[in-house]
Amino acid sequence: MTFAAQILTLYPEMFPGPLGTSLAGRALGEGTWSCDPIQIRDFATDKHKSVDDTPAGGGAGMVMRADVLARAVDDAMTRQPDAPVLAMTPRGEPLTQALVREIATGPGVTILCGRFEGMDERLFEARPIREVSIGDYILSGGETAAIVLLDACIRLLPGVMGAASSGDEESFESGLLEYPHYTRPNDWEGRTIPQVLRSGDHAKIAAWRQAMAEDHTRLRRPDLWERHSDVRDQSPSGAQRQTKEKRA
Structure with a gap:
C-alpha cells in the first residue's frame, strides 16, 4: 500500500525537494509513497487569491485566514479521510520517534504548512488538526519542517532501508542516543x-x-x-x- 503524503502549502514547488533523492527518492519512484503538494491559494475566493490578513488586536505581520485554510483542509480530508492532519507549528507537540512510527504505520498524512505570524486559532478549534513542532526554534515556514517529518516517516516504510532491522539501534529508537561508530582504517x-x-x-x-x-x-x-x-x-x-x- 502506498503511503500518501498531502502537503498544504503556499510553495508547492518545494516538494518533493530533497525527498526526491536518495532512499526517499527511490521509494517515491517505486511507488512506496506519493507526494501531492496542494496550493493553499487555490482555496481563496477573492481575485487576489488572498490567504492572510492583519492580526486582530493589532501587531506585526499577517495571519493566515481560517476560512481559506479550512477549505484546503476539508478538501484534503475528502481526498484522504483516514490520514491524520498535522500542522507544523513551533507551539506544537515535539516530533518524536514514537510519533514518527505512529504516522509511518498509517495510510499517509496531510501536512499543513504555516507562514507569516501563524494561523487563525479558530481553525484548530473547528478541525481535527494535530500541531507538531520539530524543535524550539523558528523557521520561515512549515515546509522545511514537513520535509523533516516526511523523511523520518519514509525511511521506516517497508523496504525503504533494505533490512527491516536497519534502524533498530539508531538514536531515539530505544530512548537512548546511538553508540559511536568506527570503520577502517584501524x-x-x-x-x-x-x-x-x-x-x-x-x-x-x-x-x-x-x-x-x-x-x-x-x-x-x-x-x-x-x-x-x-x-x-x-x-x-x-x-x-x-x-x-x-x-x-
Whole structure:
C-alpha cells in the first residue's frame, strides 16, 4: 500500500525537494509513497487569491485566514479521510520517534504548512488538526519542517532501508542516543578503533555499545536519560520501583 503524503502549502514547488533523492527518492519512484503538494491559494475566493490578513488586536505581520485554510483542509480530508492532519507549528507537540512510527504505520498524512505570524486559532478549534513542532526554534515556514517529518516517516516504510532491522539501534529508537561508530582504517591520525570492536566477541561488543549509548545520553541529553531511567526503573506492571533508601 502506498503511503500518501498531502502537503498544504503556499510553495508547492518545494516538494518533493530533497525527498526526491536518495532512499526517499527511490521509494517515491517505486511507488512506496506519493507526494501531492496542494496550493493553499487555490482555496481563496477573492481575485487576489488572498490567504492572510492583519492580526486582530493589532501587531506585526499577517495571519493566515481560517476560512481559506479550512477549505484546503476539508478538501484534503475528502481526498484522504483516514490520514491524520498535522500542522507544523513551533507551539506544537515535539516530533518524536514514537510519533514518527505512529504516522509511518498509517495510510499517509496531510501536512499543513504555516507562514507569516501563524494561523487563525479558530481553525484548530473547528478541525481535527494535530500541531507538531520539530524543535524550539523558528523557521520561515512549515515546509522545511514537513520535509523533516516526511523523511523520518519514509525511511521506516517497508523496504525503504533494505533490512527491516536497519534502524533498530539508531538514536531515539530505544530512548537512548546511538553508540559511536568506527570503520577502517584501524589507525587514523594516531587514533585507533576500540579493541573490543575488533575482538569478535559479539556479547562484549553488544555490552560496550549499550554502555556507550547510556554514557552519551547521560552526558549529552540529560532529559532523555531521565526519561529512560524512569522507564527502566518501572516494574512490568508499570509501578515505580522503590529505591533502596525507601525500602530501608
